[in-house]
Amino acid sequence: MTATKRRHLFAGFTLCSLLAVAPTVNFAQQAEADIPAEIMTKLSSLSAEQMDFLRGFQPLRIIPTREKLNQELDRRSPEQIEQFVSDMMMAVEAMAFRPGVDMAEIPLNPEASSFNGFKVVRPQALNEYLRDPGPFSVHRYIHQWGGIPTFAGALVAVDQADLIAGDVDVAIVGIPQSMSSGSRDSRNAPEAIRAMHILGERDIYSMVDPLAALNVVDYGDISVDRMSVHRGLEHAYQRIMEIAETGAVPFVVGGDHSLMYPNVKAVQDIDAGEPLTVVHFGAHYNAEPTRAHLLSDRDAVYRLITEEVVDGNNVIQVGLRGSQATPQAFPWLREQGVKYHTMAEVERHGWDEVAERVIDETRSATDRVYISLDVSVLDPSQLRAAGRAAPGGLTVRELAPLLRRLCAETQIAGFEIMDLAPMLDLSYVSAMNANYMMNACLSGIAMRKMGLDDENYLDPMTTDHGQN
């Protein structure tokens, strides 16, 4: 398929640049290795090609270190080594795409009568009963307890006209996608978040009532193709764009972290002249370069940076500790200018110092900030329903103040909470803490609107019992 055709197929929202990105970035940097003399004596029957292979980086795709490779060679006879090396070469070759054997693309069924059915938005004109635009309540009472669950118990908005008519500040929207590279259940996260309280409640630290200070709505769910990250991308992008266009801040409830790509791209594209700063909380760095699939939670950050949607210098990562980040990962992040803060850094300097540094970096980056929060950043004891849980994470009491401060002290253009897999938690705790994280940011946005954006503001009445 030619590049032009591919661009055409993506019609405006193009991933063609993904294909231009050299995927071998991690491999090229390995130096050729010396082989110990005692092993060299056993290699005389190897061909020049086999010797080159053995000295190069390729064996390390199979045997993790030079030392272990040498051990493998050491315990084999020259004949066994010949077999071993030729098998390794075969295996490496088999890992790559085999033209004529492998599918270069995954065929879909264009005959399907509802090929795009998942993403066709219902036009208002088809409604049986007509209504004027604007957010509306799904509650019967002035003060409803329970009732139909919405995000934050907020009013409902269905389309862009509702957002405009309601002068909406924050539109909370679900994207029920379940393609996590860990446990897959994030498609049920929007339901779990809606069914739990905390979001929208008064924040006792700032004494701000976010629903009083802001016009908040539940913008429903954005529909995606459950069997393909790809097919839902463009639609998610357009729907997030549609929110951001009105000036409302999109609050996205994922979904797995692959959605970070269309979400960030939409919020960036809405104001192309104003670069976005992305603060990415998570246990995993999500910037793997070499996958057969063009987008997943494992490489969303890689796509955003290599496609220059965001500048690596404007990406801040907090809480990294998952084994996804190989030794090649950090040099790559550093080259891109990504400011990463691992849990190793927290172990060394303590959380307060790291958090302060994150705020400084965010404030001194660009004027628009996007927060991408993977629930794996929290410790599994406090949020066990993380699709890609990793031990040794942050506590709620560490993360919530930072989120509140970031959202109060910088200009938030978008927020997302990703990869909550409710089935992994039999209790209510994960859903509650996820709601609490969202409320920390929502309260921060309310504080900023109310002018309470001083450094580390806490309401004087709530601290020191306000008396002496």
Added chain:
Amino acid sequence: MKNYSKKFKMLWLIMVVTLGAYAPATFAQEEGEEEDAPVEFPASLDAKLAGLSEAQLAYLKDSSKTRRYASTTEELIEALEKRSAEQVAAYVDAMMWVEDQTGFEQGRDMAWLPLNTDSPDFNAWMVRRPRSFDPDREPGPVSLARGIPTFAGAPVALTPEDLIAGEVNVAIVGAPLNMGSGWRDAGYGPLVMRTSGGMAGNDQYTQISPGRELNIVDYGDIAIDNDSTERSMQHVREVVREIAETGAIPFIIGGDHSLEYPNVAALVDVYGKGNVSVIHFDAHHDVGMGDSPHHISHGQPIYRLMRDRHITGSDYIQVGLRSGGPSESGYRWMREQGFKYHSMAEVERYGWEYVMERVLDEARRDGRKLHISFDVDVLDPSYIVGTGTPVSGGMTPREAIPIVRKLCAQQELVGFDIVEIAPALDPGYTTALHSAAIIKACLVGVAMRKLGHDIDYLNPVTIDHAQDNYHEENPQ
């Protein structure tokens, strides 16, 4: 790369054309009976309809188009009456827009999902470990016997040579595919079935230990690309085929029900078209009927098998259906294709014993080599909590165990899969326990057949405390 891409497209085109020739024939009848005469609108609407173009008016009069917005002509007229002329035009436009947006359009929509063929790891997920990487060993199953969990506590085999050397009867293999289910976790099915045991010990009903009567191995897991069901299919089919080619019976532990496609296709590869029949235990029909943008998912493995001409509807017996689908027209289509289906409605009417006897009778008359595809959601959610698409009102283990045992004893079993075990959804152990009991029931059946027992065999020592003549003295 471009050239190869082109070749693939040609191949695909040929497939689509073949399919095109096949699909209309199967759907023609269903479409035929839905046609209606154009709607006649009352004169009171004339003024509002006057401004519409011919195309708009024709669309509005076509009840097959408007049905999804106004289910009856009366409702449609009501909807038009309350609208102004402009709103009526917007109403029709919106319907036409939805139709236009819903179908595939060349140039606007992707007909393929692109892959990154430049990735050096394109196939890394399925490259096999060469034998030379490990110390030399003779071919044959390797006993771990050190607490390392395997299916049925069986020794491990990794290659067809191991199966042949071990004269293996049953190779249990995991396929951790995790794409299809509603609640997704079937990828961990093989893991929980290895760690929970209970598959091959003594069976009290028959006093048969399948682990003793049969050569059983754990054949490891089949590699899966969990970002694409389609990419996983070919490899699963290869591995299931290589098991069956040795004469061993593959027991595939899923994974979601998409696996039924490569499993059955592999058996047809080995035993030939027309020689394999399938009994599908499931709350869902999983036929799919071909109208999905994706060619494979856990809801449509059977259509894919039919489309690719591995099997026909008349090769199928389905047991336990009770989900929202198929619709009435779906059932009609299945009937035309020759499916023998036994829904839970049928069990409500006739009782389980009767339905079971009927299934056994149908299988006996069929007499061909049999594959059993067992979706654990055929059992009631009270027994199988951990499954992705549970449906209330299912079978009990006391119903399922006998029918599976008897089928595996009665027929020449050539394949068995058990799918949709999702351990994260079950905080307890009962999902794994009941799944293992189903596998064991089949293994016992296979052993019964080998030992020459008839299908109703129960060990006389086990029943009637074997001491008196109660039944002779108290005839039923």
